Amino acid sequence: MRRFVLILFFLLLMVPFGGHAQQYSTKNKKAIKLYEQASASFRLRDYETGMNLLLQAVQKDPAFVEAHMSLAHNFQLFGYLPKALEHYEAAVKADPKSPKVVGAYYTLATEYLKQGRYREAKEYALRFLSFHPEPNNFTNDIERVVASAEFALEAMQQPLPFEPKPLPGKVNREDYLQYFPVLTADEEMLIFTARRKEQGRDEDIFVSYRQEDGSWGEPQPLSPVINTAASEGTCAISADGTVLVFTSCQSRRGYGSCDLFVSYRYGNEWSTPVNLGANVNSSSWESQPTLSPDGRVLFFVSDRPGGMGERDIYMTMRDEDGRWLPAVNVGAPINTYADEVSPFLYANGKRLFFASNGHVGMGDFDLYYSDWHRGRWSEPVNLGYPLNDHQSQVSLFVTADGKKGYYAQEQWEGRRQLSAILMYFDMPPQLIPAEQTAYVKGVVRDARTGKPLKAEIELFNVNEDSLIAQVWSDTLTGEYLIVLNQGADYALEVNKAGYLMKSLSFRLKETNDTLRPVILDIELEPITAGSKFVLSNIFFDYGKYTLREESKAELRKVVEFMQQNPAVTAEIAGHTDDIGDEKANMELSLQRAKAVYDYLIAAGIEPRRLSYKGYGETQPAVPNTSDANRAQNRRIEFRIISVEKTGE
Numbered sequence: 256m257r258r259f260v261l262i263l264f265f266l267l268l269m270v271p272f273g274g275h276a277q278q279y280s281t282k283n284k285k286a287i288k289l290y291e292q293a294s295a296s297f298r299l300r301d302y303e304t305g306m307n308l309l310l311q312a313v314q315k316d317p318a319f320v321e322a323h324m325s326l327a328h329n330f331q332l333f334g335y336l337p338k339a340l341e342h343y344e345a346a347v348k349a350d351p352k353s354p355k356v357v358g359a360y361y362t363l364a365t366e367y368l369k370q371g372r373y374r375e376a377k378e379y380a381l382r383f384l385s386f387h388p389e390p391n392n393f394t395n396d397i398e399r400v401v402a403s404a405e406f407a408l409e410a411m412q413q414p415l416p417f418e419p420k421p422l423p424g425k426v427n428r429e430d431y432l433q434y435f436p437v438l439t440a441d442e443e444m445l446i447f448t449a450r451r452k453e454q455g456r457d458e459d460i461f462v463s464y465r466q467e468d469g470s471w472g473e474p475q476p477l478s479p480v481i482n483t484a485a486s487e488g489t490c491a492i493s494a495d496g497t498v499l500v501f502t503s504c505q506s507r508r509g510y511g512s513c514d515l516f517v518s519y520r521y522g523n524e525w526s527t528p529v530n531l532g533a534n535v536n537s538s539s540w541e542s543q544p545t546l547s548p549d550g551r552v553l554f555f556v557s558d559r560p561g562g563m564g565e566r567d568i569y570m571t572m573r574d575e576d577g578r579w580l581p582a583v584n585v586g587a588p589i590n591t592y593a594d595e596v597s598p599f600l601y602a603n604g605k606r607l608f609f610a611s612n613g614h615v616g617m618g619d620f621d622l623y624y625s626d627w628h629r630g631r632w633s634e635p636v637n638l639g640y641p642l643n644d645h646q647s648q649v650s651l652f653v654t655a656d657g658k659k660g661y662y663a664q665e666q667w668e669g670r671r672q673l674s675a676i677l678m679y680f681d682m683p684p685q686l687i688p689a690e691q692t693a694y695v696k697g698v699v700r701d702a703r704t705g706k707p708l709k710a711e712i713e714l715f716n717v718n719e720d721s722l723i724a725q726v727w728s729d730t731l732t733g734e735y736l737i738v739l740n741q742g743a744d745y746a747l748e749v750n751k752a753g754y755l756m757k758s759l760s761f762r763l764k765e766t767n768d769t770l771r772p773v774i775l776d777i778e779l780e781p782i783t784a785g786s787k788f789v790l791s792n793i794f795f796d797y798g799k800y801t802l803r804e805e806s807k808a809e810l811r812k813v814v815e816f817m818q819q820n821p822a823v824t825a826e827i828a829g830h831t832d833d834i835g836d837e838k839a840n841m842e843l844s845l846q847r848a849k850a851v852y853d854y855l856i857a858a859g860i861e862p863r864r865l866s867y868k869g870y871g872e873t874q875p876a877v878p879n880t881s882d883a884n885r886a887q888n889r890r891i892e893f894r895i896i897s898v899e900k901t902g903e
Contacts, residue, residue, distance in 0.1 A: 279321055280350055286315035290322050302329065313342075318349035320356060327359065340366060347382075357386050361393060364400045369619045371645030377404035392592050395613075402615045410617065410640040415683040417641050419664065422677045424470030426463045432675035433461070433474075434663035440494035440548065440602060440655040440694045440738055441772065445471055447677060448488030458488035460501060478525040481518055483507070491544040491553070494602060494655065494694065495726055495736035496520060498550035502542040503528070510536040515544055515555060522731035534581045535571055545600045548655075548692075548738040549724035553579070554598040554607065563590040568598050568609060588634050589625050596620070602655035602692040603740045604723075607632070610649045618645035624686075638686060655694060655738060657687040695761070695773040696736035699728040699749065702778035707733025710751040710779065715808035716743045717760075717792060722808075735777075744805065746792035748812045754779040755895070756816045758791040758809060782820060787828075787894035789876075793851065800846035802854065810851070813893065814858045822899040827851045827867040828892040830874060832885035837872060845869025851891055866896070 279287055289312035296305035306329060312322040327342035343359035350356060360383035367376035380400040388394050421427055426445065433449040443465045450458045459482040461474040476482050481499070485506030492499055497520045504513040507530070514536040516528040530536065531553075539559035546553055551573045558566045567590045571582040589595060591613025599608040605627040610620045614635055621643040623635040637643060638651075642660075652661040660682050666674045699710045707728075712735055714724040723745070728735035739745060739761055749757035757777055780786050792809035795801065802810070817823065829844030848867035856862055877884045 279319070280353065280355070281316040281319040281322075283316040283319070286312045286319050286322065289315065290319070290325075293322075293325065297329075302333075305329070313345070317345065320346050320350050320353060323349065324355065324359060327362070331362065336366065347379075351382070354386060357383060357388070360386075361397065364397055368400050368403055369645055369647075371407070371618060373404040373407045376400050380404070395592055399613070399615060403617065406615050406637065407617045407640070407645075410637075410643075413639075414641055415639050415685060417680060417683065419662075419678040419680040422471055422661075422679055424463070424466065425473045426471040427676040428474070432665075433677050434665070434675045435489045435543075435597075435650055436661045436663065436677050437490065437492050437652050438654060438661065439492060439496040440692075440736055441696060442654055444492075444496050445677075446477065446490060446492055446499070447474075448490065449474070450488075457484070458486040460487050460490055478518075480525055480527050486513075489543045491546040493546050493550035493726075494548035494738050495696070495734075497726075497729065498546060499525065500531070500544040500546055500553060500555075501528070502544070511538045511540055513540050513542050515541050515553075520729075522729060531579050534579050543597050545598045547600055547604050547724075548602050549726050551725060552600070552604070554585070554600055555582075556596050556598065557582075563587070564592045564594055564613060566594045566596055568595045568607075585632065589632055594620070597650040599650075599652055601653055601657070601688060602738050603688060603690050605690065605740075606688050608651050608653065609635075610647075610651075611635070612647075617643040618647070620647040620649050622648045622651050639683075642683075642686075653682065655692045657691050658682055691741050692738050693772055694736055694738050695747070695775050696734070697774055697776040698733040699735060699751075699777045699779060700733055701754075702780045707731065708751055708754070708779060709733070710735075710749050710754075710777075712737055713748045713750075713812070714739070715746040715748065715792075717746050717794075717805040717808055718743050720804060720807050739773075746808050748792075748809065749777055749779065750812065750816065750819070751779055752819045754781055755786055755788045755893075756812060758789060758812075760791045782823060782895055782898055784895055784897050787892050790851070790891045790893060793891045795847055795850075798843065800843060800850050802850050810854050810858075813851075814855060814860065817855065817860050817864065820898075824864045824896045824899070825866075826894045826896055827855075827865065828894055829867070829869045830876070830888060830890050830892065831872050832888040833872045833875070833879040834885065841869055841871035841873075843869070844871045847891060 281287060289308045293305040293308035296308060309322050309326045313319050323342040323346035327339045330339035330342065340363065343363050346359045347356045360379045364376050364380035364383055380397045383397045427433060431449045431451055433447050436445060436447040438445050445463045447461055448458050449461050460477040462477045463471040463474045466472050481487055483506040486504040488502055490499055490501035499518045500515055502513050503516050509530055510533060515531045517531055518528045519526045537557060537559045539557055541555055541557045543556040544553055554568055554570050556566050557569050562584055568585050569582040570585050571579050573579055584590060591611060593613030595609055595611045597610045606624050608622060608624045610622055612620045614623060616637055617640060622638045625632045625635045650662055659679055661679045663675050664678045699708045700706060701708055709730040710728050712726050712728060713722060714737055716723050724737050726735060726737050745761040747759040747761060757779060790809055794803040794805045827848045829848035831840040831844050848869055852865055852867040855865060875888045877887050879885050879888060
């Protein structure tokens with residue numbers, strides 16, 4: 256809104272009122288008198304009389320520049336854009352080289368770009384620049400018009416495949432406007448914002464579930480603890496569907512007009528929403544959140560002071576204690592002097608889609624993406640035509656596999672919204688991220704009782720020794736979901752106090768791997784004497800016993816396991832396959848077990864709680880009949896010797 260007011264103020268500066276006859280573009284005294292009477296009426300806020308007098312003035316002299324400019328400005332101010340453009344056109348036709356029509360060139364250029372009249376937009380933009388105005392946001396707008404018109408004309412010659420369809424099922428309802436769709440990684444849950452057409456601006460959050468035939472079921476309000484009588488909407492959901500960040504306006508105590516709140520799902524119930532706090536929200540407007548797959552990183556939009564434009568994209572992270580750190584502006588090259596809105600973080604956590612009217616594009620707001628690479632965001636890429644056209648495109652959600660996009664198709668009549676329905680389409684191959692994702696999901700249970708467990712599940716990139724994702728299985732159901740990215744080796748560590756840790760590995764280092772969802776139920780064994788688990792992510796070079804760097808993430812989790820369970824004493828057991836000399840294998844297994852032992856002792860575990868032993872090839876887990884089996888037999892096991900009773 257501030258930007259719109261500034262533009263109108265700029266145009267008003269181009270409209271002279273009053274003065275002497277020789278200052279006007281006309282010598283028609285009757286036309287001048289009518290114009291000056293109109294000026295007096297405007298000063299008295301009698302706009303209807305003023306407009307009628309101006310119309311009479313241009314009838315007396317159709318080349319009266321000042322009268323056309325004043326008419327155009329007022330028609331634009333009151334929302335009659337076609338009439339405004341008509342009079343701007345008349346003004347520049349009457350005197351194309353007059354400085355008085357600079358504002359007309361500005362509006363004609365920017366509005367014709369929005370209408371897809373690219374050649375006219377470029378022509379008027381170049382005429383504006385021919386006056387050599389001082390560089391400012393208005394010249395930035397015009398330079399964008401020139402570049403955008405050229406881009407659009409070229410993009411339309413090479414259209415991308417784009418065949419959007421309404422979502423199948425009952426999700427779209429004629430009496431509702433529905434928009435801003437988001438999905439879980441398994442595409443089983445769809446959450447979106449909607450409002451009744453006759454209810455003004457009061458929004459609610461709805462949920463729909465995938466049916467067996469692939470369609471979407473009847474939408475239902477998400478939760479009575481989230482929706483209120485005021486407005487809740489534009490939400491983000493974690494990949495597993497357990498963390499929801501949403502916008503709430505006026506209905507809850509907050510810091511500004513609209514704030515961001517978070518709620519957590521336990522089974523089928525949502526927790527009471529909590530304001531994300533002063534590190535995220537401000538006295539201004541915050542909305543349009545998007546979450547990383549594990550819910551630890553949040554991007555959102557704010558119009559707070561100190562940004563680069565009217566609305567900017569900001570980012571914050573949740574620390575180990577669950578607190579959100581102070582939000583920071585993501586800066587250039589994403590944010591511009593204009594508006595950036597509707598961020599969406601793709602499931603790989605490295606591609607940010609967003610809408611902007613400050614980058615080169617097809618019209619008003621276009622969709623773009625930027626990739627995180629080597630600690631910075633890449634120059635934004637326009638998604639191209641016809642995903643973008645001269646109309647505004649302001650939201651996009653891309654499924655975790657990168658193959659489908661979801662958005663809202665809106666229809667307007669002037670400023671009145673007629674419809675908004677949820678659509679989906681096959682992503683053009685050119686836009687599917689090279690680093691794709693899949694997911695692992697299942698249920699965590701007690702191995703003996705079958706009872707669902709809440710457990711911590713962490714995903715580590717073993718090549719970079721970095722934590723990629725951290726989620727918890729559901730307290731009531733034990734369900735979990737975690738996203739895997741192509742292009743790395745991963746360690747999946749599952750931990751719960753009182754249970755043996757579970758160590759799994761996923762090898763996705765080759766980017767040509769075919770990624771498919773993995774359904775994996777995890778059974779955790781209670782800690783008892785004699786129980787054991789394999790450390791699946793401990794690595795040695797062939798025939799060597801020096802720990803490789805990729806082992807560090809798993810070793811740290813073993814340290815945590817011992818710290819969480821101080822009553823445990825354990826043996827670290829080394830095993831080999833049957834290749835090579837039996838005596839050499841025994842020694843190799845002993846030295847590998849000792850390497851793990853030494854690391855844990857150095858990390859502070861008391862020596863009395865640990866021992867180590869090499870078993871060589873004497874205790875194969877599976878027969879040594881294939882390379883795959885031999886790989887399983889080359890292992891480090893962690894065996895519980897005793898669980899000391901604590902004093903009560």
